[in-house]
Amino acid sequence: MTARRLFPVALVASLGVALVFLTLPLLAIFLESSPADLLASLDDPGAFDALGLSLKTTGVALAVIVVLGTPAAWLLATRRFRGHALAVTLVELPLVVPPAVAGIGLLAAVGPQGLLGPALEEAGLELVFQTAGVVVALIFVASPFYVRQAQATFAALDPELLAASRTLGASEARTFARVVVPNALPGLVAGGALAWGRALGEFGATLVFAGSLSGVTQTAPLAIYERFSSDFTAALALSAVLVAASGAILLGVKLAMGPGALGGAGARG
């Protein structure tokens, strides 16, 4: 009897604890930095460079992820083949790999002394210490977020919708472009937002693989880390900008795609 009454109380209590725990650090960033500090931090050209670089690199990374990830996710969602489970697991692996390990792995794979290092050098492709290297690191850590979400969204599409399109004589490519993608759009956008958010926050893999140089490889999280030791106020202010930007994207996606965009698709996934 008491257990029956306690259960809902426990549910509410856990949600309360979770909400306080998850929002307090983000709230503290704003409470600890005054609006004046915020504006002053935007006067810092290094901070501006870092934010600009973050937008640029995450934008390119997201474009690559969507272009490559969407067909890959469609294949994983619609075909059963030998090694399907293995392929799904491999795609998810970067999710559980520590970012610094991802950076070391990238160095070992495409660094100057890595597996593909000599081939890349021959092709004149430089990644380490280059903005392109940042993009590569972002793609590596963020793409699983998109592919997983896209795969789940595709798998949840009504099969009759696809069958109807095929019955009407549309090829798979045409069905994919005209029926699948429009119907899956909320889920795909949600996956893109998750991947974008992960890319925007990327730190370890970027530092280890691409390095940190203002204007070239120093994205906003790296700039925040550097300012933490020299100027805590500036670090807080830049953090506030990043939190606000990420929050705005999340909110924008929810508003644009309807309330179900992130929550609903996630639940289906």
Added chain:
Amino acid sequence: MRRLAATTAALAALVAGCGGDDERLGDRPRLTVSAATSLTTAFESYGPRFAPATVRFNFAGSDELAAQIRQGVRPDVYAAANTKLPGQLFEEGLVEEPVRFAGNRLVIAVPADSPRIAGVADLARGGVQLVIGAEGVPVGDYAREVVGRLPPARARAVLANVRSEEPDVGGVVGKLTQGAADAGFLYVTDVKAAEGQVRAIELPGGLQPRVQYGAAVVKGAKQAPAARKFVEGLLEGVGRDAMRDAGFEPPPGA
């Protein structure tokens, strides 16, 4: 219901265990030492031999650790790769009076098998990939001091070759051992600790900065007596021996 309570209790115990409230293991106090990354080898050899306490280390860039202390983190001992940061914390009333406990030498470090760099002059050549510590990290500040002593045109050329500014010596070592960079500025002790993966090129005497390490007991340290013994041990005894074995020089005047 009883199970719920048991689970809650178990979780609470787990969280408390992670909180590090348990400062004493048996009779041995547990000492927390925040130390510059370049001290890793020396301190990891000193720690287990330090009789009065069990020592836990927190290695990072000296400036990072100082920033943590300013934000209210309270290790028992702070050991930095310069005397400026402990001096500042002392003036701010955050640590007790610091002591100089070691000297070190800055060197040009290159990948062991790389013939590209033979001296300072080569660092100014076009296309050389140079990695240094970020501004504010002692190893980065010393590097800038060295470059600042070069003729202005050469100094500009060297700085133009900087490809990455790393948060501590570990980042510089990593970029060199991976062959990502052609050269970096490190302490001679870092080169020794890298066990043959990087090679040191000595700086001409006129360019060598005065590299001195400072340590202090943090005010409000939970284990102040053991912390003082730890710092004293760096000046004489097992700590000093560990420092010497790792390649550090005695502090000036010792």
